[in-house]
Each structure stands twice: as structure tokens, then as C-alpha cells.
Amino acid sequence: MKQFAERMGALGLIACGVIAVVVLGALFAPLIAPYDPTIGSVTQRYQGMSFEHLFGTDQAGRDIFSRLLWGARSSLTGPLIVVGITAVFGTLIALTAVWWGGIVDSFLSRVLDLLFAFPNLLLAMLAIAVFGPSLTTAALALSVAYIPYSARVVRSMAMRERNLPYIRSPELQGIPGIVITGRHLLPNVAPLIVTGATINFGFAMIELAALSFLGLGVQPPEADWGLMVSSGQQSLLNGYPAESVLAGLSIVITVAAFGYVGERLGGRAAAGRKA
Amino acid sequence: MTTAAHTPEITVEALTKTFHTGAKQHVKALDNVTLSVDKGSCLAVVGESGSGKTTLARIIVGLEKPDSGRVSVSGEPVAARANRRELRRRARDIQMVFQDPQSSLNRRLPVRVAVDEVLKAHSHLSRAERRARCIELFTLVGLEERFLDALPSELSGGQKQRVAIARALAANPAVIVLDESVAALDVTVQAQILELLAELRQSQNLTYLFITHDLSVVQMIADQVVVMRRGQIVERGTTAEVLTNPQHPYTQLLLACAPRPGWKPQRGMIQKLREEIAS
Amino acid sequence: MLNIDNLSLTIGPDLQILRDVSLAVAAGEAVGLVGESGSGKSMTLRSILQIEPAGSEVTGTITFDDVDVRGLTGEALRRMRANDVSMIAQNPHAVLNPVLPVERYLIEGMHDAQGQPTKTAKIRAGELLEQVGIDAVDRVLRSYPHQLSGGMLQRVVIAGAIAGRPRLMLADEPTTALDVTTQAEVMAILDECRHELGMAMLFVTHDLDLAAAVCDRIAVMKDGEIVEIGLPEQLRDNPQHPYTRALMESRPAGLTWTPESEATS
Structure with missing residues (x-):
């Protein structure tokens, strides 16, 4: 724990704190949120900040604070799905390529190159055009787009480890590849996978917010930060910037926090490799 | 040792291996290499980088496949194609100790695991029996029992190399291939490890193939020497002959x-x- | 010329790397600093040029021509590094920029660091390569680092290091990454250059015999301390410290063949 704090530094700990607040807010949204995020009343539109409505209300008269809290849920689960799928499949592909090498490696690398050629958002939009807009579709499509990134990073490190004696020696005993990969290779590339996932989390969050903003992700009246930036546009023009700005800030701060923690973890992964 | 002095334990016949490094470039790592190592003796293969000495070691243990030529151990030919079952069979005859003690052990697991997994692969011992055998092997290589559950980072380079030797011994092999196994160690530690290796050769009835670039190491451990240059053996003989004449x-x-x-x-x-x- | 006095170096709260290291190098003298990994020999060398790792705490004094080099900053430090003291490191591949030809490396040193005009620097680069025993000067000058062997590259690094006619050469295991025959050649060249230029040298190595071959005096280091300083013969025939004795004994003197003995028999 102390080691972790040292590695993170002051700024890193603040970033961890930010992440904790966002996660707790999302988890306990039903308990904390003073209002239902989807129901408002026309009489309450465009209220300013007050004890009643901490951040005011939007054009539909919904409490912005409550919407931010509930919005954290979809804004976090989306990236979580992306990162989870990406890490699992990226690692699986990378380790398969590295263990078998040769033709298997060349084939998988070509497939990844092919996926790389598609812009992430384009791939996502393609999927949405086929399956219809929803958070699940958007997240699944982005996962596919992210797999090559994760796979490449893991592959390059695993490739170096593959040739080290601690992997070669059990291989020479005729111990099955799957056992060696699970016992030796995976644990030693794991820090890198975690780091990659943390950094990807931020990227996925931005891109999912962008999709929601375009109306291709989370659907109204659900609360979502990207959606809030979009629906707040009208209010922005009417001189009520709170909704868009606060939702935008939430995205930026959360993404920055994940990015920073990821980078700090990356330093630790590098140090672990040396030791 | 005197009675078995001239029974060859390893024979290598006309081994050839070419690496293709580019479209039209290739390097002959091994060019028609023939040698034999007598049972219970230590043959040093000496050369500089690019001499092919490491390729020779890698082919003998099965990490590399020769283009042509034959390797046999204890009179039995070793298949060139190294599938898992073949590797397992070969591992009971030949084990290898690598150069770099740092990367020789999984840095995230206790060092005992390295030895334990070899025991598991080649025997039907129970968990308790394997632990007892680990302790025996550790004692054999001069490590105390308390190191069993240590992480590699808690051990010195020499101690890690002792664990690597214990791992090699765990399969009860007849032959150990030592690939620059003391090159990464400090000289005083080198001397200790060489001494340990000499003792083990006697007590465990082992045959060594020692790959090295260092003539003073040769002088300390080997009975016979072959000198390699650019994939070919340029000179061979007893250590005394080659080093003095x-x-x-x-x-x-x-x-x-x-x-x-x-x-x-x-x-x-x-x-x-x-x-x-x-x- | 170089005086190290009671040099101590600690990293963090409790990692002591050097303990009261005192050592003097006279003008033109070669001193070997011999020890095993972690003995602090490299760190001593790095302290002289102020390139110890970040976060190290250094006490004691290092003077060069009676100037406190630990106190030097900015321009004065740069001038010392450029004109008076050169360093050769273990891995030449890490020293040369892989995307520039060798010629640029040499010219850069002379032009940018010492202020020589590019034209004279170019001519001088060729001369320097000849001085370090390179025959195909033009070919080597045009080559990129990856096209040259480690031994050839290390010669280029030596050429760069002697370009400014430094008075002190700091050599940090310059041949450890090389094959034995290349090592002997590079050491011979380094030794010749040193004598030609009347350069002093502080030679860090783990190989006592190698140090003895090119040094006037040898300091043996262990665990951050110098345990013994003496002439090479003294250390060989009459080592005082048990550690020096252990070092000597771990390399039995059995290799006796020389080309001369061949010729006489």
C-alpha cells in the first residue's frame, strides 16, 4: 500500500481519489441522488444553483446533479465493458501468437493490421447502423476496434519474455504451453495489461461519450455524460451552460484521472520488469 | 570414472545449421560439426560470438532443429523434430543451465517452483515428496532450506544460478549443457559455482558440455576442449594439450x-x- | 591532478553506495578501479562527471587541478566535460546515434563541444580513426553504427574521446561487451593512445588481470569501499586484504602459453 502511494505521487493519489469519487457516486447514485434523473417538471426548467438543486436543472426541469450521478453509471460501465473485452481478447490473441510463433503469429498479426486500418468510430458506427443504436452495441463495436492496440502491446512484451530462460527451461521439460503461459508468461505481462486497460479506459470513455453525443450510444431519457453534453446544447444557446459544461468537465476530469493513473502504473510495470 | 572413460555419452555427427538473416544473406552457424563427449567427462566448447557454440548447445537440448546431422545421447539417437513428448523424453537425459541468472527464474514466483515443476513433469511424486526432494536438491547445490520460498529478487546472482543448477538436477539427467553458465557472475562467485559443478559431476555421475568464451574457465573445469570459429571446429584435444600447446x-x-x-x-x-x- | 577525498554516496534513506572513497590520479598516470558488481566502482567514476543517479546524496570532495568539480555548474561543467575529461562507457551502441553516420558523431564532438570549424573537424575525424588503428577510414566514416562491429564502434568512441586531447580519460568497463580478441585489441589501442597523448586514466573493470596490464596502480573496491591500493605486482604477489587474495585465487594462473614461449621452444 505504501509502495503504491509512493509510485503514484501526490498528483496520482488525487487522481485515484477522483476515480474513487466517480465510482462511488455511480454505485450509490440511487441513494445519493435527490431526484429521479429522468423525470422533471416544466415548471422547474432552468433553475440556478440552490440547496434544492445543487447544480440547477435542465431544460426539462430535471435535477442536473442527479443526472450527473446516474450518468456516471453508463459513462463508466461502457468503458468497463470495452476495457474488459479488449484486455481478455487482446491478451488471448497476443499470447497465442507469441507461444506458437511462426505462421500463427504472422496470421494473427495480419488480422490485427487489418482491424487497425479501420478508424475506431467508423467501425462503431458501422455496427450501430447494422444493429441499431444502444450502449451495448457501441461498447461491443469499440471493443473490437480496441483489441489490436491491446494485443500489439502485450505481444511485443510477451515476445521478449518468451525467449528468456525462465520460459524456455520449462518448455524444454515438455511442460504444456498452456501451463507455462498461465504460470509464467501471463503473470509477468499482467502489469502491462492492467496499465493498458487503465489508459484505454479513458479513451473508450471519450469515444463512447462522442457516440452518445451523436445519438448513437445511450438513448434518452437515460442519463449519460455524453448525452448530457449534447442535450445541454440548446440550453447553452439559451444562456444556461450548466448542463453541458458540468457533464463535459466530468468527462475531462475522469479521463485525465484514468490517464494519469495509467501512466503511473506503467512506470511501475516497467520497474517490475527490471527487478 | 576410469572404467567408463571412453564410452561416449553424447555424440554429434556432421551437424549443420544455416540461419537465413536476409533475402540473400545467410550465416552458417554450424558447418559439419562432429564431436563426442565421454561419459562422466566435461567437454568445453570454446569460441567467440558468432562461432556457433551456442547454436550447438541449443540443438543438443532441442531448442533448435539442425538442417542435417545427428545427435545421440547414451547411444540413442535424438529426434530432430522436437515435439512436446520428444522434449520431455530428452529432458530426462539432458538438461541445460542458461547464462543469465536474472532471467533464469520467474521473478513473480518463489524459486522452489522452478525445481518443483521439473519434478512434477518427470516424476509421480506427491506434493510432500516433491517438497522433500526440493530440499534435498537445494542442499546439494549449497542452498539452505529457507531459500525455498524466497523470490528471485531476494537471492544473489550466484544463488540464483545454484537454483538453476538444482532445477537441472531435478530431472536426474545424464548430461548437463552449460551455456556460458558462469559468464554473468563475479569472478569470486564464478570460482564457487565452478567448484560446485565439479563436485556435482563426481557425485551425480554427470557429463558436461560447457559452452564458454573464457579460457580460464575452461582450464578450471574441462577435460577436453574443442575450439570453434565460424561454425567449424578448428582444434580439439585434452585441455592440457590445447592450452599449453x-x-x-x-x-x-x-x-x-x-x-x-x-x-x-x-x-x-x-x-x-x-x-x-x-x- | 584528480583528487577524490572521502567521497560518500547514498541513495534514498539507507542505501549507501560509496563509503569514504579516497583516491588520487596523477597527471599521466593510469589507475585501475577493480571490483565486482555493486562494489561502487562505476558510481565513483560517475560522481566525477556529476552523472550519478538522480536522488543521490554525495559528500566529500573531488578536485581536478584543485578545482572542486562537484561545485561546477553550467558552462564550467560543460567545458570540463568537453576539454579536460573524456569518458568511454561499456556499450558503444548506446553512445552513438543509430540514425547518423559515424562521421557525424565525431564532428559533432569536435565542432559543437570544442568549437572547431566543421572543415578541420572532418579532416581530424579521419586522422583520429587512423590513430585508433582503423584502416578503412572512409568506409567507417560513412557507416552507420549498426553496420559496424562492437569492437570497431568502441574504437570510434575512443577516437571521439581523445579528439579534444583530454588530460584524463574515464573508462567504464570499455571492453566488457566485446569478445576476448577484440578486447585485447581495443585495450592495446587505448593504452597506445594514452601513452601518445600523455593522458591520465581511471579505468573501471571487474578484471584484475586486465587492469594490471594497462595500469600503474590499482585500487580494489568492495561494498563501496577501497580495501587496498597498490602496484599491480604488489597485489599479485603480496595481497594484503583478504578480499584481494580471494580475487587473485579465483583466477588460477594456469594459462601460461604465449607466442614468445612458442617461438623459443
């Missing part, structure tokens, strides 16, 4: 360049010997 100019060059008390590097002589080798 080298015939090939390349062997002479290696000897002339080996630092020792009273030695001075002499450029003129190095150049003269280089020319002799070229001609």
Missing part, C-alpha cells in the same frame, strides 16, 4: 588475448595471428 593460429590468438597475471595486450601480435588465420 595450441596448434591452430586461432587457438593461439585466443590464448594470446586472455588476460592473466603479467599479460599485456599486443596489437602487432594479434594482427600477425589474424593474418595467419586468414591464410
